Amino acid sequence: DSGVTQTPKHLITATGQRVTLRCSPRSGDLSVYWYQQSLDQGLQFLIQYYNGEERAKGNILERFSAQQFPDLHSELNLSSLELGDSALYFCASSVGQTPYNSPLHFGNGTRLTVT
Amino acid sequence: GDSVTQMEGPVTLSEEAFLTINCTYTATGYPSLFWYVQYPGEGLQLLLKATKADDKGSNKGFEATYRKETTSFHLEKGSVQVSDSAVYFCALSESGAGSYQLTFGKGTKLSVIP
Secondary structure, three states: OOOOEEEOOEEEEOOOOOEEEEEEOOOOOOEEEEEEEEOOOEEEEEEEEEOOEEEEEOOOOOOEEEEEOOOOOEEEEEOOOOHHHOEEEEEEEEOOOOOOOOOOEEOOOEEEEEO | OOEEEEOOOOEEEEOOOOEEEOEEEEOOOOOEEEEEEEOOOOOEEEEEEEOOOOOEEEEOOEEEEOEOOOOEOOEEEOOOOHHHOEEEEEEEEOOOOOOOOOEEOOOEEEEEEO
């Protein structure tokens, strides 16, 4: 058990809808990262927050947004969903600001299916 | 930009066979290198890491050596077990300010048969 909790585990929704994925980091971790895993693209970095502030953006679509709250949990909001958004979404947390010297700990992911 | 290239899978081995999964990288600076493992239905777990050239990371019988001259970080294990069946990801993270991303390879699926 990594200590990172993601909810829900599975989500099935229709095209055009909006969903929210939630992540609770390990106790003491200040950084939260979001990754998308799909068969064709592999693991793609979406966005990172450190202690409530956005630190880095990767291949995140404009239809997607995220935030980290004062209690350090994070939410990833996906809107105007398309079939191609179907994927496994991972949250990871770490103590420090960069993965260079602060390894990431991953949750078990939320599997999103858009029909 | 940074990138990681892993050998294509899937890889199928018999129990007690020797494992090598190749990984090469492209980076502008001096990255830290990682191997993560993903067991079925679970998130990624850090397997081992190396932070500078010639460092050897090791854990659970797995080893990888940071080779700057060949920009490689190949994963090896002398005798695999059925429980090692998983997907293995090579990854890098650059040093320095502004380097917040962990860049992953596409993963190599390993199946170990009894």
